[in-house]
Amino acid sequence: MCPFTDMYITAGVQGNGNKLHLGTMANDIRGLQSGIRYDYYAPCKMKCLRIYPESGQSMWQSENKVRFANGRVDYATIMIAHDDSLNCYVGQIIEQGSKWANMGTKGNATGVHCHIQISQSRDTTWKKNNYGNYCFNNEYDTDACYFVDDTNVINGLGGNWKKTTDIKLETSPITSDKKVDQILFKGSKVKFNGIFKVDIIKSPITSNLFGYTKITGCTFQDYKTGKAKDYHWIPTQPFMECDKNGTITKDQKLTGGTSFVKNDTIYTVEEIDSKTNSAKLNINGKSIWVFSDCLYEISNS
Numbered sequence: 001m002c003p004f005t006d007m008y009i010t011a012g013v014q015g016n017g018n019k020l021h022l023g024t025m026a027n028d029i030r031g032l033q034s035g036i037r038y039d040y041y042a043p044c045k046m047k048c049l050r051i052y053p054e055s056g057q058s059m060w061q062s063e064n065k066v067r068f069a070n071g072r073v074d075y076a077t078i079m080i081a082h083d084d085s086l087n088c089y090v091g092q093i094i095e096q097g098s099k100w101a102n103m104g105t106k107g108n109a110t111g112v113h114c115h116i117q118i119s120q121s122r123d124t125t126w127k128k129n130n131y132g133n134y135c136f137n138n139e140y141d142t143d144a145c146y147f148v149d150d151t152n153v154i155n156g157l158g159g160n161w162k163k164t165t166d167i168k169l170e171t172s173p174i175t176s177d178k179k180v181d182q183i184l185f186k187g188s189k190v191k192f193n194g195i196f197k198v199d200i201i202k203s204p205i206t207s208n209l210f211g212y213t214k215i216t217g218c219t220f221q222d223y224k225t226g227k228a229k230d231y232h233w234i235p236t237q238p239f240m241e242c243d244k245n246g247t248i249t250k251d252q253k254l255t256g257g258t259s260f261v262k263n264d265t266i267y268t269v270e271e272i273d274s275k276t277n278s279a280k281l282n283i284n285g286k287s288i289w290v291f292s293d294c295l296y297e298i299s300n301s
């Protein structure tokens with residue numbers, strides 16, 4: 001839900017009135033009257049991930065997948081800025097609709113407002129773009145993110161504002177002419193979502209296999225101590241080594257415990273295990289169960 005009771009957008013995306021928004025999907029919002037530090041409210045149940053006190057800035061992530069105004073169902077990762085009091089803490093969990101923060105001027109702000117950027121993804125990468133402005137991967141404009149059922153839109157900058165009743169939630173298997181909704185079924189086309197840190201490399205290195213607990217759920221320790229029957233080695237070949245911001249490295253030599261990898265290959269989901277929320281993929285001839293949190297649905301045809 002939209003965090004604001006009264007929403008007056010003073011600057012929208014792509015530098016519409018604000019150079020600091022170039023190349024991002026940032027919005028600046030003030031309330032009913034200018035200059036007042038209005039409170040605003042949690043759009044969904046969220047956890048505080050990072051705090052930047054100098055700019056009154058904090059990063060949050062939804063505790064569950066949420067429904068966005070463009071129909072997508074995925075995690076929300078959100079940055080807000082200019083809160084003068086910033087009385088939140090890393091690890092704090094707040095319920096949907098409870099007080100979140102207030103509009104302010106802390107950091108590089110002209111006039112009292114809230115600066116907000118929303119990513120429809122679990123990826124927390126916060127990177128500088130070509131204009132020198134920070135943004136997430138998978139950022140969307142705010143009208144594609146929140147519903148305005150309970151918001152008085154004073155200046156919506158021509159956005160396509162939707163209420164929850166405008167968007168139907170898909171509950172049955174989806175066919176090719178319907179929207180991608182991030183609910184995986186057998187046949188869904190998916191990509192790996194984000195950047196992963198390599199836990200361990202199988203020796204000898206020529207075996208071209210690596211382990212990553214966050215993808216498969218089984219730790220090498222559990223395997224070594226006999227708690228797990230099998231360790232889920234993943235073929236290295238379709239993964240590319242990158243730095244923590246996703247830039248491909250030159251040497252492509254993986255090191256256990258330090259290397260980051262990403263994978264842009266499109267896979268077809270072969271099976272779903274709803275108990276563990278995993279999808280079976282064929283990765284270079286090997287069947288691997290992958291937590292669906294690590295996957296991003298791109299189409300269902």
Ligand SMILES: [Zn+2]
Nearest residue numbers: 026027028115
């Ligand atoms: Zn701004």
